[in-house]
Each structure stands twice: as structure tokens, then as C-alpha cells.
Amino acid sequence: MYQITSRLQPDFEMICGNFKGKDIVSLDQFAVADLDKLFTVTRQMKRIAENNEPSRLLEGLLVGLLFFEPSSRTFSSFAAAVKRLGGQTIEMQNPEAFSSVSKGETFEDTIQVMEAYTNAIVLRHRFSGAAEQAARAANFVPVINAGDGNNEHPTQTLLDMYTLHERFGRLDNLTGLLAGDALNSRTIHSLLRGLSLYENNTMYVLSPRQLQLSRDDFVSLQDRGIRLIEIHREQDIPHDCDFWYWTRVQKERFASAEEYRRAQSEIVVASPALLETYAKKDMILMDPLPRVESVDPAVDADERAVYLRSQIRNGVYTRMALLALVLGRI
Amino acid sequence: MYQITSRLQPDFEMICGNFKGKDIVSLDQFAVADLDKLFTVTRQMKRIAENNEPSRLLEGLLVGLLFFEPSSRTFSSFAAAVKRLGGQTIEMQNPEAFSSVSKGETFEDTIQVMEAYTNAIVLRHRFSGAAEQAARAANFVPVINAGDGNNEHPTQTLLDMYTLHERFGRLDNLTGLLAGDALNSRTIHSLLRGLSLYENNTMYVLSPRQLQLSRDDFVSLQDRGIRLIEIHREQDIPHDCDFWYWTRVQKERFASAEEYRRAQSEIVVASPALLETYAKKDMILMDPLPRVESVDPAVDADERAVYLRSQIRNGVYTRMALLALVLGRI
Amino acid sequence: MYQITSRLQPDFEMICGNFKGKDIVSLDQFAVADLDKLFTVTRQMKRIAENNEPSRLLEGLLVGLLFFEPSSRTFSSFAAAVKRLGGQTIEMQNPEAFSSVSKGETFEDTIQVMEAYTNAIVLRHRFSGAAEQAARAANFVPVINAGDGNNEHPTQTLLDMYTLHERFGRLDNLTGLLAGDALNSRTIHSLLRGLSLYENNTMYVLSPRQLQLSRDDFVSLQDRGIRLIEIHREQDIPHDCDFWYWTRVQKERFASAEEYRRAQSEIVVASPALLETYAKKDMILMDPLPRVESVDPAVDADERAVYLRSQIRNGVYTRMALLALVLGRI
Incomplete structure (x- = not known):
């Protein structure tokens, strides 16, 4: 069953059960069956990694990590x-400072040179749409979007969805609380889009008013069938959430340090007391990291806090699965 | 048949059929028989790479990539x-900023430390003669020149020659057009020297007068036996060239942006129209890249344009062959 | 026989014959029996490296190299x-400039993220105590100290001790000369502490008066049972030393270039004449490198000068052994 979403851009090819050779630019390329397949392979990858099993699945293959902006994680x-x-890996970081890009080479040429050296390109860029542009430029190898500006970061959302799927055995009928910078957080936007592929999900969005979802995003997400409830005060947090997803306020988006401080002061921090009051015993607390005044480190010891346990590790496992599938080795 | 060229420096050891353990500092170390051997191995390497064959040819070996100036390609x-x-690989980029070099270590010590960690050193440096200096400093492992200032970049020329050899089955009796910045282009100079090892080659050099070959270079190249014809206008391009080799004007060589723009304005750009008018059906168009206002991207779709196809890939294959030979694994 | 030293901090776990999973933060974790074991494994590692034997000892394992300050060597x-x-390796250099650290992430989070990706973390940091802090933060993988400020750099001392052990077959009953910046040299301090584990060692410390050992260091080292004799003039160098250990004056420690030059002018440089006059035929001359006006390059050709021969190579072999032991693969 391959559900085609309405926001699919004409240039994104749907996966439709076949990952091999496909560019991975947007979450919108994934239908539910594709996610099922990815999660099945991810479980295999987890076993390999946890056992430190020497794997030769990608032996003989080179993956270019082309990072136009730093993102060490x-x-x-x-x-x-x-x-x-x-x-x-063939690693090229910050090519605008250190490479032919600085001599005036076009983005398309940089991509085509990288694909001559590799079997796949993982691209990070600060400009929205860079991944799609790279996918069009590349003639021979698949391009995987590792975050293009405010646009998308599909592997982050895939790991978040895998983390939920692993914990609850489903991605429908979930109640979640997404907190922090709902206006700017790419991870919140994408996770909501991903969960809208599944039925009967209810998401509370907790943020100060000036950081709530834009009206455009709110409407387009609701149109996709996800139930959204915006809240602004700690005391409105429901007691029945399956998961909390906390995000930091993105300092770099604010015009002044003063405005950032004002927004930050209105943020609800995930603390032991907050969990004690509002969280179910079997929920999980997620954070895409880095956390900066979003989740109190005193929460780390709580078993429900998965951000530095399964969530971060699932990022590796999901990417292993995606690479193995796209490179046709599984 | 090992042809010794007149410009050979006393410190370069000729390859003479035996690559193992040799420093690769200059194109002048190669005789025709050495090039034949290298090209034969390069063909094998191409098969390995094209089939993504897991190769263990260099298993257990470490190659130091010591780049004193950035060159991502x-x-x-x-x-x-x-x-x-x-x-x-053991990778050390920009050691003058980040390493013991910044604490006052000598170049010779840096080389000798690197050779303690590796089985071969690939050196890039902005100073002419750095590769020879490194080769003298290294006592245990071979040094491969990956470009030393305006001096030499032998592996670039080897890949250019392999590209011609693969296409035409020979490196003699060729007619070529070399265009762009003939005065400053290290790749043009070296390719002309390389082709002068073979008989009956005729090379047209197309450039604005202020960017034509220096008289010294012109005379010394002609002395090596290659036929050189300098031209300055598009309409003088002959119709029978086997290949075109296009280069960018090197902005960084000009005293002012104004002078650069003046030179650039007199440059003939390789466009679809230019190929339509002057190029044979079975010629190839090469460019060492990066291209900056040298070859019109509209030409890329033309099958004769090999710079982003075989030429760039042959760089990897040629370097695989050279490493396998120098490290004695083939 | 596991000798516990008096300066052991409560947070360092002694190795006590079992390296597997242990953090390696301080030299004080090693008893004589641990060093014996390490040296035995180091000899095996040397054979692997010298023969370029393809080893799979760490196959399937990832080691994070997390360097908060540059140290290319x-x-x-x-x-x-x-x-x-x-x-x-998973390599992260200068994370404060290039990573989530720049977004405000804590040191503990950076460590815990890195351990989610790897099987061990090698940490370099400019702050004293950073390695211990990292070891406490890491819950799943061992942390190896690759130098934390002025505090410790245990693998440097392990390689120095292995070099002596390999040459003399023992680490007791040795007479050594340690020269240069005794006040600031972390390598001199640590080597003296390491040799104090063994009986009947006599160490001459040669330095200008303003760079002699601090009184605290002098007293605490003597308390550990090593015989220390401070000298300040070339003519006081004894003729019976088994080894010389030379260090540079650390320019970065001086308030002004003038003060540095004054200190440097009083330094005795290891020259061929100095060796001729004072050194035994079968001694060895060591230097942790980089050398800057410490050892005259004219000495390099002397067989007794091991700094660019066995000493630097032993660094790789010792680290191979330590990694194999800590990762439980040997």
C-alpha cells in the first residue's frame, strides 16, 4: 500500500518499495510500506552494531560525506x-573554504566530481532545496539529504519514527507532546508530517505564543489528517502522552540576544518535577539534541529519557539501513 | 626502451620498469615503457572500481595524505x-595551522614523523620543489607528489595521458588544441612535456597573447620534439584535432580583478557552437577542472565532453595503479 | 604484584591485570605487572606493523578520536x-568551532553522543582533568586520555617507557639525563613518575635554574623513591647515562618573546659535540618531539638518536596494544 501524499514535489521519486539507486531528498517519498521495510532492515542493523559484528555489507563501496555546513553529530x-x-567514507567538509568551490566551481560540478569518486553522496547544506538540486545534478549515484537548511532532514525524522515504532510497535493511535520552538524546529515539522501518514494520532504542541507553529504549517499539517492541539502553559500538558519530544530554542534565529532570552524564559523545561507531575510511567522522552536549556540533565537517569540511549543510537542504525537499501546491498 | 629526458634533475630516480619504493616527484621520471606499464595496471584498476569489487590489494597498508594546501579534488x-x-589513509590537512608545524617543527621532521606512521606519503604543497625536498627527507617510505606549487602535478598529467591513450590507443601522431591560460597552466605545461615523449604530435595552443606560453617554455618544449603552433583567435582553430584541452584563467595569478577580467574577456569559451563549427565527431573535450568560465555547461551533454565522465574517474584509476605499483603490491 | 601509588585519585580505577573496558586516564593506574603485560602485547603489535600484516583484531570496532585541541602527531x-x-575511526576535531558544542552543548553530552557512535573514545583536551571528567560522563565505552592540558598524557609516557624497556630489557637500575624545560614539561614529569615504579633509578635533570622542577614536583617525586639530581651546566653532565631525554622550551608558556629567548639562550642543545664528550656508546637519545632548538638535526644520523626511529614508531605500537587490551580483543 503506497500512500502518495499531496505535498509530493514532482522531482521527488517515490520509493514505492524499491530503495536501490533512489535519491533520498524528502520524507514525502516514503509511504507506510517503505517505512515498514526500512524499520525491518533497521532492526537487523541494530543487531549487527550491538554485537560489533564485522559486516561486509558495504565492502568495496565509498560514500561521500559532503558537508557544506558543519554538523558533527x-x-x-x-x-x-x-x-x-x-x-x-570520502569526507569533504566546508568545501567553500577549502576546495575548488573557493575557486569559483559551481555546486553542480562539485556534486558531479564527488559522484565520480563515490557510490553515494550524503549532502548537508545550509540552503533549502540544496538536496534536490544535488539529486538533479548527480547522474550516476544516489544523493541522501542530511539536512538542507530549513527544508528537510529526513534521516532525523526516520530515526525518530523508528524510535517510536520500536517502543510502541505502531505509529498510529499515538498521543504525543512536542515542545519548544514549534515555529522554527525542522524536526517538529517533519515528525508531524511523518506521523500524519498514520491514523488517529493526536499531537499536543507546547510553546510560547511567539514560537507556535506558523498558521500555514498548522493548516497544512491538519489537512494531512493529524490532530493538533496547541498549548502554551505547563498546566495544560495532558497526562496521557505516549511520548514527549523536546526541542531547544534556536538562538541563531533571533535578531538579538535579548529576544532570545525573552523567548527562552517562557519555555517549559523538561525537569524531573515535570515528568513526576505529567508523564505516564511507560512514556518516553525524546530530544533530537543538542539540548540547550530544553531538558534538565537531572532527567538523564530516568529510564524514560531515551535521547542519549536508544534515540541517538537509532540514528546510526536507521542510516545503516538506508545506505544498505539505497546501495542495493540488502 | 627507457628514454631519458634532458631536463631530468639529478635527484629524481628514473623508474626504469621498477616502481616499487620509488618517490614519484616528476613526470620526467617516466619513460614510455613505464607509462605503458602504468596504463596496463590502470585498466585493471578501472575494472575493480567499476565493478565495486572488494579489493584487498592494499590491505594492511596506510597511506599518509599530507596536504599543506587545500585541494579537495x-x-x-x-x-x-x-x-x-x-x-x-592517515590524513593531515593544513598542518601549518593545526599541528607541530605551528610549534616550529621543520618540514623534514614533519615528513619523518609521517613516514613513521605510514607506508607511503602523498604530499601537496604550495611551494615548488617541496616534493623533492620531502623525498630527500623520507628515509623509509616513498613520497608521491600531489602538486607542488607551480612546479609539477604528475598524477594529473598521468590521468590526462591515460585518458588520451584509452580513447585513441596511442599517444603519438595526435593533433590537439590546448586552450586557456597557457602562460600559467601547470597542466598544459606538463601535458605538453608528457606528449613530447612520443613521436609526431602537433599541438595548437590557443590563448590571448598576454597568456601565451613563456618564450622559455616554448623553446624548451620544442626542443623536446613536440610541434607547437600558437594561435590567438577562434577562427584559427583547426578542424582536425583529436582532442581539445581547456583550462581556466587562474584568477589568483592576477594583480587586480580588472586585469583578470580583461584577460578573461579575451578567452575563447568551449561552447556548443564552437564544437559544432570546429570539432571532429570523434574528438574528445578535456578539462582538468575546476572549470570557471572555460567550458560552457551546455556542452556537458555532448558525448565528446569527457571531463566529468572518464577523465575525472581516470584520476582515481591512475592513482590506484600508481599506489599499487609504488607499494609493491602489483 | 600490583603496587598502588600514593597519588592515585579515587576516581581512577587501577588496571590490576584487567584492561578490558577500563578508562585510561592516568599513568597512576598502572602497576609494574600491567606495564609488563602492555609491553608484551606491544611487542606483538610491533611485529604486525613491521610486517604490514593485515590484522582484523579490531574489525567491526569504531574508535572515536575526539580532539578538542589540535595535535596532529x-x-x-x-x-x-x-x-x-x-x-x-570516527574523527571529530575542534568540535568547539564546528559542532553542537558551538550551539551550547555541554561537554558531558558531547561525550555521551560520541560513545553512542563508537566502541572507545580517545580524548585530547587543553584543560587539566578533562579526561577524568569524560571518563565519568561515559557510561558505555572506555575513554583514553590523549593529553589533557598540563595534567597527563599517559600514552606518551608508556611509549617512552616501552622504548627504554625494549632497549635495556629492564626499567630499574637506570641512569638517565632529562634536559630542557623541567618546570613545564609534562613528558618529563610523567616519565619520572613512571620510572619511580621501579627500583634504583637515578635521574639527572638538566635545565636553567628558572626552568628547573618546581619544589612541589621535586619533593613528591623523591617521595616516590626515585633519585633526582638537578644540574644546570653542561660540564656537570655525567658520563654514564643509559639514556638522554631532551625536551623543547615551550614558547607558549612565556609571557613575552623576550623571556622565551632568554630561557632558550641558557638551554643546552644536544649536539654531536655534546654526545661525543658526554655520551656512552650504547646509550640512546630520546625526544618526545616536536623538537625546536632542542636536538641539533646533525645528531639524527647517529644510531643512538632514536626519536625519529624506534621512539616515534613505538608510539603506534603502544597505542595498538592499549586499544586491543582495552577493547578486549587480546
Whole structure:
């Protein structure tokens, strides 16, 4: 069953059960059956990684990590995914400072040079749409979007969805609380879009008013069939959430330090007291990290806090699965 | 048949059929028989790479990539060559900023430390003669020149020559057009020297007068036996060239942006119209890249344009062959 | 026989014959029996490396190289150690500029993220105590100290001790000369502490008066049972030393270039004449490198100068052994 979403751009090819050779640019390429397949492979990958099993699945293959902006976490996670499977990386960070890009080379040429050296390209870029542009430029190898500006970061959402799926055995009939910078958080937007593929999900969005979802995002998400309830005060947090998903306020989006401080002061921090008051015993607390005044470190010891346990590790496993599928090795 | 060229420096050891353990500093170390051997191995390497064959040819070996100036293309190409063959890299970029070099360590000590960690050193440096200096400093492992200032970049020329050899089955009796910045282009100079090893080659050099070959270079190249014809206008391009080799004007060589723009304005760009008018059906169009206002991207779709196809890939294959030979694994 | 030293901090776990899973933060964790074991394994590692034997000892394992300050030598040595044994590295350099750290992430979170991707973390940091802090933060993988500020750099001392042990077959009853910046040199302090584990060692410390050992260090070292004799003039160098250990004056420690120059002018440089006059035929001359006006390059050709021969190579072998032991693969 391949559910085609209305927001699919004409240039994104749906996966439709076949990952091999496909560019992975947007979450919208995934139908429920594709996610099922990915999660099945991810479970296999988890076993390999947890057992430190020497894998040769990607032996003989080179994956280019082309990072136009720094992102050590995503970079390391992809590098670990490649190397856990016996592949090798060709790493190019900050090419605008250090490479032919600085001599005036076009983005398209940089992509086409990288694909001559590799079997797949993982691209990080600060401009929205860069991943799609790269996918169009590449003639021979698949491009995987590792975050393009405010646009998408599909592997982050895939790991978040896998984490929920692993914990609850389903991605429908879930009640969640998404907190923090709902206006700017790419991870909140994408997770909501991902969960809208499934039925009967109810999501509470907790933020100060100036950081609530834009009206456009609110309407378009509701149109996709997810139930959204916006709240602004701690005391409105429901007691029956299956998961909390906390995000930091993105300092870099504010015009002044003063405005950032004002927004930050209105943020509800996930603390032991907050969990004690509002959280179910069997919920999980997620955070895409880095956390900066979003989740109190005193919560870390709580078993429900999965951000530094399964969630971060699932990032490696999901990327292992995606690479193995896209490279046709599984 | 090992033809010794007149410009050979006393410190370069000729290859004379035996690559193992040799420093690769200059194109002048190669005789025709050495090139034949290299090209034969390169063809094998191409098969390994094209089939993504897991190779263990360099298993257990470490290659140091010591880049004193950034060059992401050459760096990635060498890294890909090592890793395609099952070897590993030890990478040190920009050591003058980040390492003991900044504490006052000498170049010789840096080389000798690197050789203690590796089985071969690939060196990039902005100073002419750095590769020879490194080769003298290294006592245990071979040094491969990946470009030393305006001096030499032998692996670039080897890949250019392999590309011609693969296409035409020979490196003699060729007619070529070399265009762009003939005065400053290290790749044009080296390719002309390389082709002068073979008989009966005729090379047209197309450039604005202020960017034509220096008289010294012109005379010394002609002395090596290659036929050179300098032209300055589009309409003088002959119709019978086997290949075109286009280069960018090197902005960084000009005293002012104004002077650069003036030179650039007199440059003939390789456009679809230019190929339509002057190029044979079975010629190839090469460019060492990066291209900056040298070849019109509209030409990319033309099958004769090999710069982003075989030429860039041959860089990896040639370097695989050179490493396998120098490390004595083939 | 596991000798517990008096300066052991409560948070360092002694090795006590079992390296597996242990953090390696301080030299004080090692008893004589642990050093014996490490040296035995180091000899095996040396054979693997010298024969370029393809080893799979660390196959399937990832080692994070997390370097908060640049140190190309230590970085490359650890990278070589991992790769020589068939392992892979996840490399994060200068995370304060390039990563989530710049977004405000805590040191503890950075460590816990890195451990989610890897099987061990090698940490370099400019702050004293960073390694211990990291070891406490990491819940799942061992942390190896690759130098934390002025505090410790245990693998440097382990390689120095292995070099002496390999040469003399013992680490007791040795007479040594340690020269240069005795006040600031972390390597001199640590080597003296290491040698104090063994009986009947006599160490001459040669330095200008303003760079002699601090009185605290002098007293605490003597309390550990090593015989220390401070000298300040070339003519007081004894003729019976088994080894010389030379260090540079650390320019970065001086308030002004003038003060540095004054201190440097009083330093005795290890020259061929100095060796001719004072050194035994069968001694060895060591230097932790980089050398800057410490050892005259004219000495390099002397067989007794081991700094660019066995000493630097032993760094790789010792780190191979330590990694294999800590990762439980030997």
C-alpha cells in the first residue's frame, strides 16, 4: 500500500518499495510500506552494531560525506553507519573554504566530481532545496539529504519514527507532546508530517505564543489528517502522552540576544518535577539534541529519557539501513 | 626502451620498469615503457572500481595524505584510490595551522614523523620543489607528489595521458588544441612535456597573447620534439584535432580583478557552437577542472565532453595503479 | 604484584591485570605487572606493523578520536594504531568551532553522543582533568586520555617507557639525563613518575635554574623513591647515562618573546659535540618531539638518536596494544 501524499514535489521519486539507486531528498517519498521495510532492515542493523559484528555489507563501496555546513553529530552518525557496514567514507567538509568551490566551481560540478569518486553522496547544506538540486545534478549515484537548511532532514525524522515504532510497535493511535520552538524546529515539522501518514494520532504542541507553529504549517499539517492541539502553559500538558519530544530554542534565529532570552524564559523545561507531575510511567522522552536549556540533565537517569540511549543510537542504525537499501546491498 | 629526458634533475630516480619504493616527484621520471606499464595496471584498476569489487590489494597498508594546501579534488581522488584497494589513509590537512608545524617543527621532521606512521606519503604543497625536498627527507617510505606549487602535478598529467591513450590507443601522431591560460597552466605545461615523449604530435595552443606560453617554455618544449603552433583567435582553430584541452584563467595569478577580467574577456569559451563549427565527431573535450568560465555547461551533454565522465574517474584509476605499483603490491 | 601509588585519585580505577573496558586516564593506574603485560602485547603489535600484516583484531570496532585541541602527531599515531588493526575511526576535531558544542552543548553530552557512535573514545583536551571528567560522563565505552592540558598524557609516557624497556630489557637500575624545560614539561614529569615504579633509578635533570622542577614536583617525586639530581651546566653532565631525554622550551608558556629567548639562550642543545664528550656508546637519545632548538638535526644520523626511529614508531605500537587490551580483543 503506497500512500502518495499531496505535498509530493514532482522531482521527488517515490520509493514505492524499491530503495536501490533512489535519491533520498524528502520524507514525502516514503509511504507506510517503505517505512515498514526500512524499520525491518533497521532492526537487523541494530543487531549487527550491538554485537560489533564485522559486516561486509558495504565492502568495496565509498560514500561521500559532503558537508557544506558543519554538523558533527550527523556527520559522525553517517560515518559510523558506513564504517559499521565495512564501507569507507570520502569526507569533504566546508568545501567553500577549502576546495575548488573557493575557486569559483559551481555546486553542480562539485556534486558531479564527488559522484565520480563515490557510490553515494550524503549532502548537508545550509540552503533549502540544496538536496534536490544535488539529486538533479548527480547522474550516476544516489544523493541522501542530511539536512538542507530549513527544508528537510529526513534521516532525523526516520530515526525518530523508528524510535517510536520500536517502543510502541505502531505509529498510529499515538498521543504525543512536542515542545519548544514549534515555529522554527525542522524536526517538529517533519515528525508531524511523518506521523500524519498514520491514523488517529493526536499531537499536543507546547510553546510560547511567539514560537507556535506558523498558521500555514498548522493548516497544512491538519489537512494531512493529524490532530493538533496547541498549548502554551505547563498546566495544560495532558497526562496521557505516549511520548514527549523536546526541542531547544534556536538562538541563531533571533535578531538579538535579548529576544532570545525573552523567548527562552517562557519555555517549559523538561525537569524531573515535570515528568513526576505529567508523564505516564511507560512514556518516553525524546530530544533530537543538542539540548540547550530544553531538558534538565537531572532527567538523564530516568529510564524514560531515551535521547542519549536508544534515540541517538537509532540514528546510526536507521542510516545503516538506508545506505544498505539505497546501495542495493540488502 | 627507457628514454631519458634532458631536463631530468639529478635527484629524481628514473623508474626504469621498477616502481616499487620509488618517490614519484616528476613526470620526467617516466619513460614510455613505464607509462605503458602504468596504463596496463590502470585498466585493471578501472575494472575493480567499476565493478565495486572488494579489493584487498592494499590491505594492511596506510597511506599518509599530507596536504599543506587545500585541494579537495586531488585529496578525495587519492583517498578514493587508497580505499578502493582496501588500504587506509592517515590524513593531515593544513598542518601549518593545526599541528607541530605551528610549534616550529621543520618540514623534514614533519615528513619523518609521517613516514613513521605510514607506508607511503602523498604530499601537496604550495611551494615548488617541496616534493623533492620531502623525498630527500623520507628515509623509509616513498613520497608521491600531489602538486607542488607551480612546479609539477604528475598524477594529473598521468590521468590526462591515460585518458588520451584509452580513447585513441596511442599517444603519438595526435593533433590537439590546448586552450586557456597557457602562460600559467601547470597542466598544459606538463601535458605538453608528457606528449613530447612520443613521436609526431602537433599541438595548437590557443590563448590571448598576454597568456601565451613563456618564450622559455616554448623553446624548451620544442626542443623536446613536440610541434607547437600558437594561435590567438577562434577562427584559427583547426578542424582536425583529436582532442581539445581547456583550462581556466587562474584568477589568483592576477594583480587586480580588472586585469583578470580583461584577460578573461579575451578567452575563447568551449561552447556548443564552437564544437559544432570546429570539432571532429570523434574528438574528445578535456578539462582538468575546476572549470570557471572555460567550458560552457551546455556542452556537458555532448558525448565528446569527457571531463566529468572518464577523465575525472581516470584520476582515481591512475592513482590506484600508481599506489599499487609504488607499494609493491602489483 | 600490583603496587598502588600514593597519588592515585579515587576516581581512577587501577588496571590490576584487567584492561578490558577500563578508562585510561592516568599513568597512576598502572602497576609494574600491567606495564609488563602492555609491553608484551606491544611487542606483538610491533611485529604486525613491521610486517604490514593485515590484522582484523579490531574489525567491526569504531574508535572515536575526539580532539578538542589540535595535535596532529598524537592524532595520527592513534589513527594509525586503530587502522593497522583493522578498526575504523570516527574523527571529530575542534568540535568547539564546528559542532553542537558551538550551539551550547555541554561537554558531558558531547561525550555521551560520541560513545553512542563508537566502541572507545580517545580524548585530547587543553584543560587539566578533562579526561577524568569524560571518563565519568561515559557510561558505555572506555575513554583514553590523549593529553589533557598540563595534567597527563599517559600514552606518551608508556611509549617512552616501552622504548627504554625494549632497549635495556629492564626499567630499574637506570641512569638517565632529562634536559630542557623541567618546570613545564609534562613528558618529563610523567616519565619520572613512571620510572619511580621501579627500583634504583637515578635521574639527572638538566635545565636553567628558572626552568628547573618546581619544589612541589621535586619533593613528591623523591617521595616516590626515585633519585633526582638537578644540574644546570653542561660540564656537570655525567658520563654514564643509559639514556638522554631532551625536551623543547615551550614558547607558549612565556609571557613575552623576550623571556622565551632568554630561557632558550641558557638551554643546552644536544649536539654531536655534546654526545661525543658526554655520551656512552650504547646509550640512546630520546625526544618526545616536536623538537625546536632542542636536538641539533646533525645528531639524527647517529644510531643512538632514536626519536625519529624506534621512539616515534613505538608510539603506534603502544597505542595498538592499549586499544586491543582495552577493547578486549587480546
